Amino acid sequence: MQATVLSLQKENAILQKKAEKFSEAAGEAVTLKEKLTLVKQQLKECTAEFDQVSTKYKEEQTKRKKLLNELEDLKGKVRVYCRIRPFSTKEKADPAKFI
Numbered sequence: 001m002q003a004t005v006l007s008l009q010k011e012n013a014i015l016q017k018k019a020e021k022f023s024e025a026a027g028e029a030v031t032l033k034e035k036l037t038l039v040k041q042q043l044k045e046c047t048a049e050f051d052q053v054s055t056k057y058k059e060e061q062t063k064r065k066k067l068l069n070e071l072e073d074l075k076g077k078v079r080v081y082c083r084i085r086p087f088s089t090k091e092k093a094d095p096a097k098f099i
Contacts, residue, residue: 087095
């Protein structure tokens with residue numbers, strides 16, 4: 001009977017140690033869950049901020065392009081709309097064929 005009691009006491013001690021480890025693990029799990037929630041919130045904030053910055057960047061890029069075109073027009077940059085080449089000798093010889 002004493003042997004059974006001793007074996008049960010040892011088993012009880014082992015189970016208590018395992019229970020302590022499980023409660024520590026549960027505490028760590030709660031801490032990690034809180035950290036995960038915090039990281040998710042920070043990710044949402046960063047994503048929203050990135051979207052705002054991206055939108056502003058696109059707007060500024062459009063403005064910059066528009067202002068650059070205006071500056072080039074004010075400087076008097078000549079834009080080529082069509083080119084005219086000289087007549088070839090065949091075209092000069094019989095202009096009616098090439099019109």
